[in-house]
Amino acid sequence: MLEVKKLSIELNGFPVVNNSSFVIRQGKVTALIGESGSGKSMTVAAILRMLPLGGSASGSIIYKDTNLLTTPDEEMGVLRKVAFFTIMQDASNSFNPNVKMGRQLYALSAARVGDYHKEFKRKMTSILEKLRLATGILEQYPFELSGGMLQRCMIACALYVQPKLLIADEPTSALDKIVQKEFLELLRMLNENGTTVLLITHDLDVVAHIADELIIMQEGKVVEKGTVAEVFASPEHAYTKRLVDSRF
Numbered sequence: 001m002l003e004v005k006k007l008s009i010e011l012n013g014f015p016v017v018n019n020s021s022f023v024i025r026q027g028k029v030t031a032l033i034g035e036s037g038s039g040k041s042m043t044v045a046a047i048l049r050m051l052p053l054g055g056s057a058s059g060s061i062i063y064k065d066t067n068l069l070t071t072p073d074e075e076m077g078v079l080r081k082v083a084f085f086t087i088m089q090d091a092s093n094s095f096n097p098n099v100k101m102g103r104q105l106y107a108l109s110a111a112r113v114g115d116y117h118k119e120f121k122r123k124m125t126s127i128l129e130k131l132r133l134a135t136g137i138l139e140q141y142p143f144e145l146s147g148g149m150l151q152r153c154m155i156a157c158a159l160y161v162q163p164k165l166l167i168a169d170e171p172t173s174a175l176d177k178i179v180q181k182e183f184l185e186l187l188r189m190l191n192e193n194g195t196t197v198l199l200i201t202h203d204l205d206v207v208a209h210i211a212d213e214l215i216i217m218q219e220g221k222v223v224e225k226g227t228v229a230e231v232f233a234s235p236e237h238a239y240t241k242r243l244v245d246s247r248f
C-alpha cells in the first residue's frame with residue numbers, strides 16, 4: 001500500500017534518514033522501531049509531507065501509483081484529510097484545551113468525510129459506546145479526560161473516518177500497562193475493519209502483541225525488516241539481536 005524507496009531526509013543540510021527502503025503492506029500492522037533519534041518520526045513526517053522547516057526529502061514514497069514527495073499540495077491535503085489518520089504520543093497535544101470535545105471530535109471525524117451534525121451524533125454515539133466512552137464526554141473539555149480516554153477519542157475518530165492508513169507515533173508510551181493493552185485492542189479492531197497501521201514504538205512487547213511486520217531503524221538507516229515472527233526468531237543485525245535479547 002505504501003512503498004518507500006531510497007528515502008533520504010536532510011534537516012538544514014544535516015542527514016537524518018539515509019537511503020531507506022521498505023514496504024507497508026495493505027491490511028497489516030507494521031511496527032517501525034528504533035532508538036531515539038534514529039529517524040522514525042522524520043520518516044513519518046516525510047510520508048505526510050510535514051517535515052519541519054529546513055527539511056527536505058529525496059527518493060520516493062509511492063501510494064497508489066503516485067509519489068507522495070511530489071504530489072501537488074492540494075492532493076496531499078485531501079490524502080491527509082481522508083486517507084491518512086495520525087495519532088501522536090500525547091493525545092492532549094492534539095486537542096484544544098478551550099474547546100469542548102464534541103466540536104473537536106466533529107472536526108476530526110465527520111467534517112473530514114463531509115457528514116453533517118445529525119449524522120455525526122448518530123455514528124459517533126455508537127462508536128463511543130463500542131469504546132466504552134460515555135457520550136457525556138462530548139460536552140466535556142480535554143482536561144477533564146484522562147490520557148487513555150483522549151487516545152480512545154482519537155481511535156473513535158479513526159473508526160469514524162476509516163482511513164486507509166493509520167499512523168500512530170508512540171501512541172501508548174504515556175499510558176499505563178492496562179490502558180495500553182486496551183488501546184492496542186482498539187488498534188486491532190480498526191485494523192480488522194480494513195485500516196492498514198504503521199505503528200512507531202520503542203516497545204517490543206507492543207510489537208509482539210499487535211504487529212505483523214517489523215522495520216528496524218538505526219542512525220537513519222533501515223537495518224532490518226521482515227515479519228515479526230521471522231525477526232524475533234532469527235534477528236540478523238547486531239542492534240536487532242540486542243533488542244530481541246533484551247526482551248527475554
Ligand SMILES: Nc1ncnc2c1ncn2[C@@H]1O[C@H](COP(=O)(O)OP(=O)(O)OP(=O)(O)O)[C@@H](O)[C@H]1O
Pocket residue numbers: 011016034035036037038039040041042043052
Ligand atoms: N524539528 C527538528 N529540527 C531539527 N532536528 C530535528 C527535528 N526533529 C528531529 N530532529 C533530528 O532528526 C533526527 C531524527 O529524529 P527523529 O525525531 O526522526 O527520531 P526518532 O527515531 O523519531 O526518535 P524518538 O524515538 O526520540 O522520537 C535526530 O537527530 C533529531 O535530533
